[in-house]
Amino acid sequence: MADRYLSFTGTAPGRFLTRRLGLPQPAELRRDALDGGLLHLTAGKSDLDLAPVLARTGLPRDEDGRPAAVVLDATGVRDVDALAEVHAALHPVVRSVAASGRVVVLGAPLDPADHHQAAVQQALEGFTRSLGKEIGRGRTVNLVRLTDAAPAESTLRFLLSPASAYVSGQVIEVGTAAADGTGDGTGTADAAPDDWTLPLAGRTALVTGAARGIGAAVAETLAGQGAQVVVLDVPEAQDAARRAAERLGGTALALDITAADAGERIAAALPGGLDILIHNAGVTRDRRLVNMPAERWSSVLDVNLASVLRTTDALLAAGAVNRGGRIVATASIAGLAGNAGQTNYGASKAGIVGLVRSLAPRALAEHGVTVNAVAPGFIETKMTAAVPLFIREAGRRMNSLAQGGLPVDVAETTAWLAHPASGAVNGQVVRVCGQSLLGA
Numbered sequence: 001m002a003d004r005y006l007s008f009t010g011t012a013p014g015r016f017l018t019r020r021l022g023l024p025q026p027a028e029l030r031r032d033a034l035d036g037g038l039l040h041l042t043a044g045k046s047d048l049d050l051a052p053v054l055a056r057t058g059l060p061r062d063e064d065g066r067p068a069a070v071v072l073d074a075t076g077v078r079d080v081d082a083l084a085e086v087h088a089a090l091h092p093v094v095r096s097v098a099a100s101g102r103v104v105v106l107g108a109p110l111d112p113a114d115h116h117q118a119a120v121q122q123a124l125e126g127f128t129r130s131l132g133k134e135i136g137r138g139r140t141v142n143l144v145r146l147t148d149a150a151p152a153e154s155t156l157r158f159l160l161s162p163a164s165a166y167v168s169g170q171v172i173e174v175g176t177a178a179a180d181g182t183g184d185g186t187g188t189a190d191a192a193p194d195d196w197t198l199p200l201a202g203r204t205a206l207v208t209g210a211a212r213g214i215g216a217a218v219a220e221t222l223a224g225q226g227a228q229v230v231v232l233d234v235p236e237a238q239d240a241a242r243r244a245a246e247r248l249g250g251t252a253l254a255l256d257i258t259a260a261d262a263g264e265r266i267a268a269a270l271p272g273g274l275d276i277l278i279h280n281a282g283v284t285r286d287r288r289l290v291n292m293p294a295e296r297w298s299s300v301l302d303v304n305l306a307s308v309l310r311t312t313d314a315l316l317a318a319g320a321v322n323r324g325g326r327i328v329a330t331a332s333i334a335g336l337a338g339n340a341g342q343t344n345y346g347a348s349k350a351g352i353v354g355l356v357r358s359l360a361p362r363a364l365a366e367h368g369v370t371v372n373a374v375a376p377g378f379i380e381t382k383m384t385a386a387v388p389l390f391i392r393e394a395g396r397r398m399n400s401l402a403q404g405g406l407p408v409d410v411a412e413t414t415a416w417l418a419h420p421a422s423g424a425v426n427g428q429v430v431r432v433c434g435q436s437l438l439g440a
Contacts, residue, residue: 001385003396006403026402027138029165030100031409036068037061038160039093043085044076048106048149056153057160067093069102069160074124075146077107078117086127094131100138103131104159106152107145109173121145125171132169132435133400140168140401140435147176151424153192154416163412166405169435175424192421199419201226206266206274208232208257209281211240213381214330217407218278221415223248227276232257232266257281257307263314273322276418277315279308279329282348284383286341297344304348309355316367323368326418329356330410331375331429337438349375353429360427370426372417377433380404401434 006026008014018025038059040050050073059069070093077083090103097103105128110118124143132141142159146152152174158164159172193199205222209215211233223229229250233241238254245252253269255262266274282304285296308329315321334342335349352373360371378384378395384404387395396404410432416422417430 001380003380003403005393005396024397024402025136026397027099027136029138029401029403031162031165031406033162034059034068034098034101034160036066036098036101037063039067039070041070041072041089041093042076043072043074043089044078044082046073046076048073048075050106050149053149053153053156057157059160066096066098067101068098069104070094070097071156071160072103072105075106075108077120077124078114080116080120083120083123086124090131094135097135097139100162100165101140102160102164103128103135103139103141104156105141105143107143109145109147128171129169129435133437135400138165138401140164142168143171144174145171146174151176151421154419154421155425157196158412158416158419163416166401166409166432166434167413167430168400170430172425172428172430175426193419195226198226199421200276200415203275203420204228204230204270204272205276205278205418206230206232206253206270207278207280210278211237211244213383214376214379214407214410215278215280216244217411218280218414219244219248219250221408221411222276222278222418223250225415227418230270233281257311258302260310262307263311263320264318266311267315267318267320270320273320273325274315275322275325277312277321277325277327278414278418279312279327279352281307282330284342284345286345288341289343292344300344301348301351304345305351305355308352312355312359316363316369319367321367321369324420324423325367325369326422327363327369327371328414328417329371329373331356331373333375333377333431333433333436333438336375336429336431337436356429357427364426370417370423372425372427373429374410374413374417375429375431375433376405376410377431377436378404379410379432380406398438399434399436403434405432405434 039062107124128143205227207219210219210231219229231241231245232253235254241252285300329352331352332349334346356373363369363371413432
């Protein structure tokens, strides 16, 4: 369903009226190309050599003072005096960032032996999230914590590109990748791809719930980046799954993901194994807890959480997820902030967060596989189009970008986490919500 309010605010009368009434003024997001160059700033004393990495992002160095993106290296900020340099660096340039532009702040891991450094590096989170809520005009602000510039290239490319249009106010930790790209020194070589436009070439990806909606967008995006995609959906949707697979040059797999042997059947269907496993299948059965029968509770927990746990365990145990592989699960901001009438759904999606945080370090150490999650906010789908008008409008406006996201926004974020050069990104839950005003 079209966002008519967004279209109206793009007209001269709409801008005038919404400004006079103090209403949200969303800017149409650029999902094609950013308009301008890159400005690289530093606060504190940094040891990072960012120039080669930033030069490969595709954005030219800013020359005219109106950048499409600003990268502030604050990894060397270790005390409050140095923190003042963050203000000094960004204060003069924030207003000049182009509409739908990017601000990326680079921070360092918190040092447990230096509470001054930990305090000011933690302060960067409050700074970036606050700036994201005030910067406006479709611009995004994110914080990346890293120890080395090299393994951050896929993350910087993503955050400095149109692919991250609906990702703002996020804190992303990037570890130190080993030479093999997995972060543990035991996987197969999977660092920088030969072709950054087709980074998933030669990789097999399975997407659950991929016949429609966000799952279909994820499958299409992965295929567009070169992956051989397996479109998995329930037997009732096998015709739609087959059509989607044919369109993408992939294959379809009709399977009830809640079946006890789903993992074994997936492994049997893919004797060469998987490189990318996307847990997208999910359902809602909304009702307040006092009115929720046990069946509505259990069906949501079974599809959204139990099936993810069972199939992941089975596929890892069978060695069906190849070393250097990627597992990406779908959480939700409902699991982070809660939502009335969704105790079952919120519980299932919070469970995904727990799964990621617990499994990620072990999966990397034992299998050479990373585990991350995306947490969508209000995304424009057929499901949200059926939400009552006033609730739908609230969902659209209650974020820093004052609009709903698109399925492609979730898909692009998933593709970044599935990237062969994203081996240093592990155990992360990244919200795709336009910086929702609900939750952390």
